[in-house]
Amino acid sequence: MSKKKWRWGILSTANIGRTRFIPALQSIPDVEVVAVASRNLQKAEAFASECGIAEAYGSYQELMEHPDIDILYNPTPNYLHVSLSIKALEYGKHVLCEKPISVTARELDQLVQAQQQYPLTRVMEGFMYRFHPQWRYIHELIQDKKIGKITHIHAIFTYFNDDPADVRNQDNLGGGALLDIGCYCVDVAKMIFNGSPKSIQSYVEYDPIFSTDRLTTALLEFKEGIATLVCSTQTFSFQQVYIHGTKGRIEVNIPFNSASDEEPRSIRIVTKEGVLKKTFDQINAYVLMAQAMQQAIEKKHPLPITLQDSMETMAIIDRLLYPKNNGFGSYTP
Amino acid sequence: MSKKKWRWGILSTANIGRTRFIPALQSIPDVEVVAVASRNLQKAEAFASECGIAEAYGSYQELMEHPDIDILYNPTPNYLHVSLSIKALEYGKHVLCEKPISVTARELDQLVQAQQQYPLTRVMEGFMYRFHPQWRYIHELIQDKKIGKITHIHAIFTYFNDDPADVRNQDNLGGGALLDIGCYCVDVAKMIFNGSPKSIQSYVEYDPIFSTDRLTTALLEFKEGIATLVCSTQTFSFQQVYIHGTKGRIEVNIPFNSASDEEPRSIRIVTKEGVLKKTFDQINAYVLMAQAMQQAIEKKHPLPITLQDSMETMAIIDRLLYPKNNGFGSYTP
Incomplete structure (x- = not known):
């Protein structure tokens, strides 16, 4: 394992993050959950306080521009998955996107193209099961x-x-x-x-x-x-x-x-x-999903769930x- | 209940009769299993002896012509269900026919027509479950x-x-x-x-x-x-x-x-x-199926499983x- 600390940001105050994914991330030694963003600053602050996250932002844009974040977790409503994931790639952040990664295959194709344009940042659908x-x-x-x-x-x-x-x-x-x-x-x-x-x-x-x-x-x-x-x-x-x-x-x-x-x-x-x-x-x-994704990114291996997989689904x-x-x-x- | 003894005949030496239906019939007080018929007399005799059935015949025709039988149980291979059931109706015998009652709906239609021609004898598909x-x-x-x-x-x-x-x-x-x-x-x-x-x-x-x-x-x-x-x-x-x-x-x-x-x-x-x-x-x-059929025949009630039901299936x-x-x-x- 690298000595690097993986710095995660959380898009939205979705319940799945609060109850499932953030506690999982916080149990991983080389992970730091840095910040959460919501379209409502008060909600973000309350969520950050409840979840023990240091920083809270009142817009997704601020999280995108955050200089110290490696990976974004995207558990927004399904219709926002593709647009926010593309934006994250553009801002140089990896994305773990909740399932389903898109609403249609046609929409997913936009994300596939963005991935080709920004090959250094990676996106994966979160089929944790x-x-x-x-x-x-x-x-x-x-x-x-x-x-x-x-x-x-x-x-x-x-x-x-x-x-x-x-x-x-x-x-x-x-x-x-x-x-x-x-x-x-x-x-x-x-x-x-x-x-x-x-x-x-x-x-x-x-x-x-x-x-x-x-x-x-x-x-x-x-x-x-x-x-x-x-x-x-x-x-x-x-x-x-x-x-x-x-x-x-x-x-x-x-x-x-x-x-x-x-x-x-x-x-x-x-x-x-x-x-x-x-x-x-x-x-x-x-925990296993987050670690598998981090490791694939670090070793430049194929992600455990590829966009081709997601496209077929x-x-x-x-x-x-x-x-x-x-x-x-x-x-x- | 009537005082009448229901006299059953068994078409073929099928295993389902030997292991399931004949023992069930023989446990019913007002039932007598009179005879079994096979296309092979030796097989019929061995089967009759094993199952405690008094009479054995080497052709289905002899069972059809038997003067003392009320109901035939028809567990022959599926392709014989309709033709033998029609024959039984023609000879004035009710029929309990193993499922499926026919091989096609078109074939079943012949049995439906025979049933209309011989309304005093009745035929039912044996969905015992x-x-x-x-x-x-x-x-x-x-x-x-x-x-x-x-x-x-x-x-x-x-x-x-x-x-x-x-x-x-x-x-x-x-x-x-x-x-x-x-x-x-x-x-x-x-x-x-x-x-x-x-x-x-x-x-x-x-x-x-x-x-x-x-x-x-x-x-x-x-x-x-x-x-x-x-x-x-x-x-x-x-x-x-x-x-x-x-x-x-x-x-x-x-x-x-x-x-x-x-x-x-x-x-x-x-x-x-x-x-x-x-x-x-x-x-x-x-046992419950045989009794329900006997009772419907005796009281001239509709059978518990109608040919219309069977036709839809x-x-x-x-x-x-x-x-x-x-x-x-x-x-x-």
């Missing part, structure tokens, strides 16, 4: 053919929230089930099947008032098998990934949530030999959300 | 809005069997995942949403050697919500139904199998109040299997 060691373990099980050939994956992520004031229920701010939580289901299917789908079918139900997708179901055909995906913002909370193979299955009970303050995770592997429950040490996936989400009315859409490239 | 009391309990939970409004159902049924000699892997005998086990997934979605889907999308993967569907996934859009269905004959054994609502979910762990010789069933109801596990007394759903299966090549099919009536 990928950094939990359970996935490396699952990957090894699959490689070792523990459950035979994978035939089908089922990924579901739901919660209930019909508050019209919530950004997640505001279509023009990048709300909706697919962008908020469905992106996890898409990403995990791509990760397990190690590629992009050959064809897609979906049923999307839009909320008649919010115009956001409140229930999206999809079939993705990959080279190796099929994924069924379900996400909903108006269904009782649930998240699960089932990986089905010819000789067994893996049940992932907390596939997506961070579990820093929860009980250690476990997965179940069911085969003819019986049920094997594998428990993992308590671990903070946000957004292209799928685009297809699922099109056409923008209740009903089915299907797509074969 | 429906008679387990857990479904009545689940229906009441749904009616009472215990889990709010139902938004999504996921039904999966899989097993692994790549034996080319098995009828379930023979396309011309009515094999394949959808007809063998997917019909349960379709039926349960129709039962819970209480209707037929408005539109259907599917991905069907055919076995390159058997030409049977070995993995079928589908999205069914009902008036009230969406069902995702998965069935496979080349995936590790699993069966589960999840019923998701706005305020909770119901997990049905053994939705389809008969559990006469298994531990009592239980379902889990998960809501904000926590997890409620409901356990049911050990019960034989085959077969129409969905038709659509799922069409087109008959790997890939997607979609359908809106």
Whole structure:
């Protein structure tokens, strides 16, 4: 490890930063969380005081111009992800951007171009769930053919929230089930099947008032098998990934949530030999994500989640959300 | 109850009869299993001796002509279901036909017409799972809005069997995942949403050697919500139904199998109040099905599963299997 201290700035007073990411950063020895910016100075100051952050700013611009910050964490509402991430690159700052990295693939393309223009500063989508060691373990099980050939994956992520004031229920701010939580289901299917789908079918139900997708179901055909995906913002909370193979299955009970303050995770592997429950040490996936990003930047290695990865995920989400009315859409490239 | 003894005949020496249905029938006081017929007399005799059945015949025709039989149980390979059931009606015998009642909706139409021609003898598809009391309990939970409004159902049924000699892997005998086990997934979605889907999308993967569907996934859009269905004959054994609502979910762990010789069933109801596990007394759903059918015939009531029900299920299966090549099919009536 370098002797360098990584200096982070936080864009916005989003709850995910306060409860999850900032405490994770502050637990890393070579990290200093320098400053937070909000469009409202009082909010920024209160947030800084609560989170133990030294500096607070009343505009994002001041954070961009801050001379002593290496990386920005961008947990703003989805519709601001791309524009603020591009601005950060222009100001010479790396960006860890919350998922989804954009609202459409077309919009993400602007960020890809900015990344090419500013290759020394780097941007990564914050799919922190990928950094939990359970996935490396699952990957090894699959490689070792523990459950035979994978035939089908089922990924579901739901919660209930019909508050019209919530950004997640505001279509023009990048709300909706697919962008908020469905992106996890898409990403995990791509990760397990190690590629992009050959064809897609979906049923999307839009909320008649919010115009956001409140229930999206999809079939993705990959080279190796099929994924069924379900996400909903108006269904009782649930998240699960089932990986089905010819000789067994893996049940992932907390596939997506961070579990820093929860009980250690476990997965179940069911085969003819019986049920094997594998428990993992308590671990903070946000810490692992931040460290992995810092290390890739320092060593000039590829980032653990590339913009190409993110572009493939957004292209799928685009297809699922099109056409923008209740009903089915299907797509074969 | 009437004093009458119900006299049953068994078509074929199928394993499901030997292990499941005949023992169930023989446990009912007002039932007598009179005879079994096979296309091979030796097989019929050995089967009769093993199962404690008095008479054995070397042709189906002899059972049709038997003067003392009220009801035939038809567990022949799928491609024989309709022709033998029609024959039984012609010979004045009621028929309980194993699922799926036919191979296509078009074929089932012949049976519907025969039923109209011979209204005094009745035919019913043997979806025995429906008679387990857990479904009545689940229906009441749904009616009472215990889990709010139902938004999504996921039904999966899989097993692994790549034996080319098995009828379930023979396309011309009515094999394949959808007809063998997917019909349960379709039926349960129709039962819970209480209707037929408005539109259907599917991905069907055919076995390159058997030409049977070995993995079928589908999205069914009902008036009230969406069902995702998965069935496979080349995936590790699993069966589960999840019923998701706005305020909770119901997990049905053994939705389809008969559990006469298994531990009592239980379902889990998960809501904000926590997890409620409901356990049911050990019960034989085959017994309840046979009794319900006998009672409907005796009282001239509608059968618990109507041919209209069966026709709707077969129409969905038709659509799922069409087109008959790997890939997607979609359908809106």
